[in-house]
Amino acid sequence: MPKYYTSGEFAKKAHVSIRTIRYYDQKNLLKPSTHTTSGARRYTDADFAKLQQILLLKYLGFSLSDIREMTLGSGDRQLLLDSLQIQKRLVEERLKEMQNVATAIDSTSSTLKAGQEVDWSKMLDLIHLTSMNQSLSTQYQNASNISARIRLHRDYSLNKEGWFHWLFKQLDLKPGMKILELGAGNGALWSQNLDKLPKGLTIVLSDISEGILADAKNEIGDNSEFQYAVFDAQKIPFADNTFDLVIANHMLFYCDDIPKTLKEVRGVMKKGASFACATYSKRHMHEITDLVQEFNPEIVLSSTNLYDRFGLDNGAEILSKDFADISCHKYQDAIELSESTPVISYILSCHGNQNAILLDHYNEFKNYVDEKVSGGFHITKDVGYFICKKT
Incomplete structure (x- = not known):
């Protein structure tokens, strides 16, 4: 008791x-x-x-x-474990930041005590370091969502090669290439393939989130081939004709202005360079949407159908305005499982209205998903990438 x-x-x-x-x-x-x-x-x-x-x-x-939405399901052991692991990473990040604050304070104090002129630009660095709450909260949200998605695909996919290993192999990298990945996230494409990198690569990993790029640095470690840059892909801060390969792994559909982004990409590519961009179709994981809408038709897991913005069904047409020699390559896979927690965790990580609707019905929803998956649950994957050339 x-x-x-x-x-x-x-x-x-x-x-x-x-x-x-x-x-x-x-x-x-x-x-x-x-x-x-x-x-x-x-x-x-x-x-x-x-x-x-x-x-x-x-x-x-x-x-x-x-917080009310984010602590849904906190009584489930696996969801709690996932949350604790993310909390630990963020606390470690906060410790590093606070050490930097202490160092900056010591430096400024020493200058003042010595009667020397203070470099007030350093005070701006100090202000930046002590204004971390918003970036940490955003980082927590992103890390929680990514963790839920990675776990479902990693632990229950039928294709054991894994998406990142498969995609890396398709890129056919050559020694000395200059590569830009847009929206690199936590750098999984590279951290999972470090032992396969050709020599002499220059790899720039970019993301709009500084916190996510910090995760990528931690995962990849001290490696001279890698550089990191925070910017919006709709305004790429590199000279024309810089890169041999640009990669956009499931990120183009998040751009507000896709045509503008594609023109930016084309501009920084060398003549004859390649652009690899991954996405999925409307069939991808449709069983998840069917599951929640059968429980409550008002639930919408995403306010925008991303595959409508840039998907496998319309991607070639969108790319054809700026690129040539476009081909599509699909990754053969599916998900099968018979436990509810990974499915629920994935659902709660989506960017729709599901959490608000499920707040007062979580136990009912959990029992419903338990019953649906108990005899086995199949989830379709329809994902791949386009490869095209700058003419």
Whole structure:
């Protein structure tokens, strides 16, 4: 039998006020495990796990409404484990940042004590270092979503070669090439293939998120072939005719102005250089959409159908305005599993309205998915890449 705590006992053990505990209950952030017959709240040890998540996310700068959605399913062991692993990475990142703050303060203090002229531009660096809440919260959100997606594909895909190994092999890299990857994310395409790199490559990994690129640096490690740059792909800050190969792995459909992005890509490519861009079709993982809409037709996992913006069905036509010799190559794979947690985790990571709708129906939804996948669940993959040339 679980041990039950009163609101006062629970608050005291957690070093928060009773008022905070009651407020989190009123806001549907942390509901008690049970109530007595008289209506008094009772909490268990398992409730501390959710409280820890709430306090960490609040520390990282998330609003309470965001936290309410992000802690859905926190009672599931695997979802909690995934969250703790991401929290550890972010705390380690915060430690590095705070050490940089301490170093900057020491440097400025030493200058002042010595009566020397202060380089006030360093104060701008200090301001930047001490304004990290928003970037950390964004990093947490991105890392959580990426983790859920990677786990589903990594652990339950039928093709054991893996997407990143397969795509790397298709690129056919040659010694001395200059390569740009747009929207490189956590650098998985490279960190999973470091032992296969030809000699003398220059590889620039770019992303619009500084936090995500920090993850890529950590994964790839100290490697002189790699450079990192934060910029929007709609304005690439490199000279014309610079790169032998440009890669856009599942990122073009996120660009606000795809034609402008493609013109930027074409501009930085050398004559005869290649552009490899991966995407998927409307058939890709359609079983996930069918699953949630059968539960509630109002659930929309994405406000925009990304494959309509740039997908396998229309990508060649979109590319034809700027590139030649376009060919499409598909990755043969599917997902099969019989447990609900990876599917639920994936669903919660989507950018639609699902979390808001499921807030008050999570247990019902979990039971529904449990039943649907118990006898085996097949998920279609229809993914590949286009390769084309600058004429």
